[in-house]
Amino acid sequence: GAGVSQSPSNKVTEKGKDVELRCDPISGHTALYWYRQRLGQGLEFLIYFQGNSAPDKSGLPSDRFSAERTGESVSTLTIQRTQQEDSAVYLCASSTEGGQGYEQFFGPGTRLTVL
């Protein structure tokens, strides 16, 4: 069956530009997560969606970062006025529910490079 998909797979942008990253979760998964993986580091939590609402945005690093989810499906992570420190792989994950212990299924990620 189809897993979590993300697009684009790679994105190169210039400092100061805005970017949008897309995540298509597994159909029927109500919970959706965004993580960031900077080079040589572990994954950092960014935001969690339950349905279309985001009860936990605590990981968003600045107000340049925002995310939305529509139709309890697709999610978009937007980074405004990108900076070089935003360069990272952005990973999306989904799970059946947002309850504790449920497995999160990860997409292949979007590699963002800010020049």
Next chain:
Amino acid sequence: AQSVTQLGSHVSVSEGALVLLRCNYSSSVPPYLFWYVQYPNQGLQLLLKYTTGATLVKGINGFEAEFKKSETSFHLTKPSAHMSDAAEYFCAVSPIKAAGNKLTFGGGTRVLVKP
């Protein structure tokens, strides 16, 4: 706040030898515990998890891990390494009493398997 420490960013093992990857967590309450594997150019895949019950957990591909509350550890082992085990491994935790299933990851351990 929770944190996860993986001892050793790189581990080299010979094919057929024991694989031991160490993970220690810091949390006021024992969390849920996970090990994920990331193969080159692929997304993260769940190897195993501990939520409740037996503290020795068996996962896919012959891996297992043991939760030791007194040592705040969740080390991952495999008796005999195979070339296909070359990948990066991440230990992660999530809080038990919290909405969602936000994962906090360790820094990762890259495993090299020598023939």
